[in-house]
Amino acid sequence: MDAEGRLSVGGCLLSELAHRFGTPLYVLDELSLRSSCRAYREALERHYPGPALALYASKANSSLAITALVASEGLGLDAVSAGELLTAIEGGMPPERIVLHGNNKSSEELALALQHGVTVVVDNWRDVELLTELARGRPGPVPLMLRFTPGIECHTHEYIRTGHLDSKFGFDPDQLEEVLTHLATCRWAQVRGLHAHIGSQIFELEPHRDLAGVLADALQLARRLGHNVTDLNVGGGLGIRYVESDDPPSIDSWVQVVAEAVAAACRERELELPRLLCEPGRSLVAPAGVTLYELGSRKQIPGFSTYLAVDGGMSDNPRPITYQSSYTACLADRPGAAAVETVTLAGKHCESGDVLLRELPLPASKPGDVLVVLATGAYNASMGSNYNRIPRPATVLVGDGRAELVQRRERPDELLRYDVLPERLRSVG
Numbered sequence: 325m326d327a328e329g330r331l332s333v334g335g336c337l338l339s340e341l342a343h344r345f346g347t348p349l350y351v352l353d354e355l356s357l358r359s360s361c362r363a364y365r366e367a368l369e370r371h372y373p374g375p376a377l378a379l380y381a382s383k384a385n386s387s388l389a390i391t392a393l394v395a396s397e398g399l400g401l402d403a404v405s406a407g408e409l410l411t412a413i414e415g416g417m418p419p420e421r422i423v424l425h426g427n428n429k430s431s432e433e434l435a436l437a438l439q440h441g442v443t444v445v446v447d448n449w450r451d452v453e454l455l456t457e458l459a460r461g462r463p464g465p466v467p468l469m470l471r472f473t474p475g476i477e478c479h480t481h482e483y484i485r486t487g488h489l490d491s492k493f494g495f496d497p498d499q500l501e502e503v504l505t506h507l508a509t510c511r512w513a514q515v516r517g518l519h520a521h522i523g524s525q526i527f528e529l530e531p532h533r534d535l536a537g538v539l540a541d542a543l544q545l546a547r548r549l550g551h552n553v554t555d556l557n558v559g560g561g562l563g564i565r566y567v568e569s570d571d572p573p574s575i576d577s578w579v580q581v582v583a584e585a586v587a588a589a590c591r592e593r594e595l596e597l598p599r600l601l602c603e604p605g606r607s608l609v610a611p612a613g614v615t616l617y618e619l620g621s622r623k624q625i626p627g628f629s630t631y632l633a634v635d636g637g638m639s640d641n642p643r644p645i646t647y648q649s650s651y652t653a654c655l656a657d658r659p660g661a662a663a664v665e666t667v668t669l670a671g672k673h674c675e676s677g678d679v680l681l682r683e684l685p686l687p688a689s690k691p692g693d694v695l696v697v698l699a700t701g702a703y704n705a706s707m708g709s710n711y712n713r714i715p716r717p718a719t720v721l722v723g724d725g726r727a728e729l730v731q732r733r734e735r736p737d738e739l740l741r742y743d744v745l746p747e748r749l750r751s752v753g
């Protein structure tokens with residue numbers, strides 16, 4: 325906050341950023357992102373007695389700039405598509421620190437991973453089939469990890485729960501022995517790691533502790549079947565604070581629980597300590613991001629709601645309409661002013677459900693004021709769309725009073741770029 329009580333991030337006044345770069349605008353704080361990367365790295369060093377690496381789950385927010393930042397902090401990266409993989413490689417992430425996930429990888433995506441020496445996380449038998457074909461005639465083995473469903477329930481939105489047995493991701497635990505036995509006969513395959521992920525936006529630590537035992541059992545099985553498995557990947561999932569009442573554990577506590585549980589589970593089974601991998605997404609980037617909007621129209625319904633509309637909505641933040649997620653928001657230039665009304669913050673899309681926030685207490689405001697929604701750095705830009713043919717916002721990276729454009733705003737005319745109008749449909753008058 326500056327002397328006049330206006331909000332700034334990374335030494336940049338938010339209302340000034342809005343005027344300079346336009347709205348809606350994603351703002352990403354470099355220091356916050358770097359600090360979270362360091363928190364993971366240092367916690368792993370502190371709490372795990374063996375080697376360890378955090379891989380940034382780039383589905384949370386994939387861009388060249390974010391890749392370059394997390395790579396410079398020594399992290400690796402998890403990609404789930406050719407697009408995320410290309411972004412990682414172009415952004416300077418060393419391929420040996422990248423893993424490729426996906427429950428239905430295309431042959432092209434797998435070929436790209438092989439071409440760059442990226443580790444493939446085998447999710448199902450189709451992956452094995454495709455890799456067998458692609459590996460034919462290639463020199464050297466293909467580095468693999470094997471993903472399975474750990475059968476662990478946790479409390480989060482059902483759409484983002486992945487660890488329970490009825491999930492589309494990974495091998496069923498009952499299939500693990502069969503697939504490991506098969507891969508032991510494949511000369512091209514080098515099974516280096518095992519992976520399981522239980523879900524996202526999780527506040528509990530217990531499921532992560534349970535996961536360690538399940539992974540250690542799988543490690544024991546894989547080594548017994550002759551695989552030189554050196555990596556255990558526990559996935560991501562640590563939740564963040566979106567609203568005051570959210571109370572997630574710190575990165576340090578999460579890592580401590582995971583690291584100690586993995587080390588203990590391996591000790592109990594007399595297993596040589598594997599390298600510990602984890603894949604945080606949200607907890608790395610969400611707190612580093614805010615979205616700026618300009619306030620526009622107002623609709624007051626006596627006895628009901630007051631709708632205040634912003635110049636974006638579900639196309640730049642689909643989380644409220646998809647998961648009923650809550651956020652915190654305030655006016656950029658009067659964050660501390662006393663509230664005079666409670667509003668429903670509506671988006672501008674043609675969809676009644678396009679509401680970003682309900683019951684938002686706000687001080688007096690007028691059209692043109694800049695509104696800030698906090699903690700939007702994860703799963704906003706990356707899940708955005710062009711619904712209603714609305715262009716995607718720009719992203720600026722801020723730090724030390726500097727603001728740099730790292731993703732430029734789309735223009736409406738660019739949205740027509742991929743349309744093809746057949747000659748016979750061209751208007752004749």
Ligand code: LLP
Nearest residue numbers: 381521524525560561562603604605606703
């Ligand atoms: N690893 C795997 C295999 C994953 O599937 C995910 C998230 C992560 C790591 C990263 O999880 P995180 O640390 O971000 O919780 N769109 C939803 C979240 C979907 C998460 C999908 N997988 C949302 O907006 O809440």
